Amino acid sequence: MDEYSEVQKDSLISLEEKTEIGICVRNIDLFEIYKYALLNNKKVIITSDMYLPINVIEKILSNNGIDVYEDIFLSSDYKLTKSSGNLFKKIKSIYSNSSILHIGDNRKADNYSAKINGIHAINIKKNNNKLSYSSKKDNLILSQFINNRLFINNNYFYNFGYECLGPLLFSYSVWLNKQLSSDCIENAFFLARDGKIMKQAFNIMYGNKYNNKYIYASRRGYIVPSLNNYDGIRDMLSNFFLEKHFNLDELIGKAGISKSDINNKYNNIDFEHNYNSIDEIMSDDNISSFLNYLYIVITNNSLKEEKLLKNYLKNKGFKGKIGIIDIGWFGHMQNALVKIFGNNIHGYYMGVKSKTPYNNLEMKGFLFDSGLNLNNEKFVRTFVGIFELLFTNLDGSFIHLYKKDNRIYPKFKNNKYSQQKLSNTIILAQKAALDFVKDYRDSYLYKFNNISMEESFSRIRRFGSTPSKKDIKEFSTIHEKSSYVLSEVNLKSKIFYLFHPKCFVNDLNHSWYGGALYNFTKIKLPYYKLYFLFKKLSK
Known part of the structure; x- marks a missing residue:
């Protein structure tokens, strides 16, 4: 440090103290023990082998809702350490008539040194990982930020929303503001x-x-009011959101009208006949006059809806x-x-x-x-x-x-x-995601640790592509679809698909691919890779 002037050293110390005050958060599991001790009228003493001055530590504690305690013993203040046992001796000398329980995460300094100095001790986990979707490839600062704010026994959907959806919404909001x-x-x-x-x-x-x-x-709600702006029935139909196979009944539904809006003289038309393309339906001479009539009916309804929308x-x-x-x-x-x-x-x-x-x-x-x-x-x-x-x-x-x-x-x-299902599941996940957005916005980290698009997507991508049994179990109870596709993850029986193989492909195309196959086979494989291969071969 000799290359730095005293002014520079003081500036660096001030910056470090400001950063520590800004980013330090409480251990939420240990905070519950702290609250329990106060509730039961126990005296709370805070002690640490810490080089930061006591005023900085007090500020950090206050920022995290830890304002009630009997005393603070810091190695920086007493020039004694827990690891040597001397700081415990100091505490013991002052509170000689008390039965003391020390709780910490260092086996030597917090457990062994306390016990040999006549203080009861409980050792807690140093790194209590509560993350389900983060990996070593992710930004460590962000992962720790999330981990420090989750309870082990939290609701599944709350933890999911905080870890997966929250970073995505935060990063998207920053991107959106810039755009x-x-x-x-x-x-x-x-x-x-x-x-x-x-x-x-x-x-x-x-x-x-x-x-x-x-x-x-x-x-x-938007396409129907816009249909009157197309020139002719072909131009109009070309801008419909149609499936690969469609019929007239589906077509008029998408156009915002029903059979009751159509003149009775067209009752003989087969509304259930399937077509494979706009060209095919336009070349059907049996319905050419009906299509021209349909264009007028659709346009008139569209004009009415357009006026209301405007x-x-x-x-x-x-x-x-x-x-x-x-x-x-x-x-x-x-x-x-x-x-x-x-x-x-x-x-x-x-x-x-x-x-x-x-x-x-x-x-x-x-x-x-x-x-x-x-x-x-x-x-x-x-x-x-x-x-x-x-x-x-x-x-x-x-x-x-x-x-x-x-x-x-x-x-x-x-x-x-x-x-009720949404409130207890997805709405709770959304609440947690918004809690993350607020927490990260208010944190000191936001100033220098931006969440990139890749980072914001990584956790939810892992969830979607390689779900766990827990993920499948929780989501399978809420995402019920039609009777044809029971849900995103619950495919039909193996025996059914043995006799109806085409149904398997169709059901799979409308499913949560990784979740459905994992649930179906009970074997965990990189199904998203099989999906990419399946799509490539099916072209």
């Missing part, structure tokens, strides 16, 4: 339903910046340079809004898939973006149902707007998850 700022966005809108938790995280970080609001949204969004301040925020994937809702309101709309998503048909739109993805970070897109694809579930909320899916007594109201589908 909104660089693109000079005036008004930002978080789209229902996935956008709710994203808005809550962003508001913790940045408040009401960019006049951000939460608005009703769904593919159906009024609703106008009242929300949908103007200027607009940013919309959602979980993402293809950009269907953004495309619909652009058709209605024009091009001054930018989209910011967790991810934009490489096969998006809307490369002309102003879209950006955090985890993956139209071919960038393709591995992240592949990983999300293997557990996309579970990933989306983590962003859901108690509202039903938005269908459309309607007017009653000169007021505009939203109409919702019933939520397929019970409120």
Whole structure:
């Protein structure tokens, strides 16, 4: 240290003390023992082999809610150490008439040295790892930050949300703020339903910046009002979100109308006949006149819904340079809004898939973006149902707007998850994630240890690609889908698939791939790698 001046040395000491005060957190398991001791009227003495001065230690203790104690014995203050036993002798001499129990994590200094000096001692684990999804490859500072704030016996979903979803929401919020700022966005809108938790995280970080609001949204709720902006039935159908195989019944449902809206003279049409492409349905001479009629019916309904949507969004301040925020994937809702309101709309998503048909739109993805970070897109694809579930909320899916007594109201589908199940599971995980966002924002670490996109995704990626038995058990109880696909992780029996092999492939395509196969075979393998191979061979 001779190369440093006294002023420099004092500056470095001050910086270290400030850093220690900023980053030190209490051991939450030991803190419970501390509270128990106070509750039972025990005198609490704090002792440590510590070089920092007593005023710094007192500040650290106070910051962590440890304000009530009898005395502090520091090696820096008494020039004695626990490891030598001399600091214990000092304590013993002052409290000679007391029965003393010392609790610490160093076997020699806290256990052996205390006992040979007549003090009872309990040795606790030095590194009590409560992490389930972090690895040595992750940022150690962040992993320790998370570990220091989890209880061993916490609810599974709380710990999961804090460790996996929290860092993702935090890092996404930082990224989103930078994008909104660089693109000079005036008004930002978080789209229902996935956008709710994203808005809550962003508001913790940045408040009401960019006049951000939460608005009703769904593919159906935005696409149907936009359909009148297409020229002809082919152009309209080409912008539907259709499955590989579809029929007229499904088509008119996606167009926002029902059979009751159709003239009775078309009752003889087979609405259940399956088509494989837009070209096929357009070349069917038997329904050509019906399609032209259908275009008029769809357009008239679309105009009505468009008027309501414009009024609703106008009242929300949908103007200027607009940013919309959602979980993402293809950009269907953004495309619909652009058709209605024009091009001054930018989209910011967790991810934009490489096969998006809307490369002309102003879209950006955090985890993956139209071919960038393709591995992240592949990983999300293997557990996309579970990933989306983590962003859901108690509202039903938005269908459309309607007017009653000169007021505009939203109409919702019933939520397929019970409120009780969501409240006890996913909503709890979301609460924990928001707790993480707040804790990390308020921590000294935030100033110099930013969470990268890769770091924020690593834990949730491990969960999704290589789940444990515990993960499968907990999530299998809440994510019930249709009767055809029982759930994300519960496939049908082996005997059933022996006679229906195509069903196995179909069910697997709609499942949490790693979780479903692990649960099905009871053998833990890198199933996400098999998924990539399966997709490659099935092309």
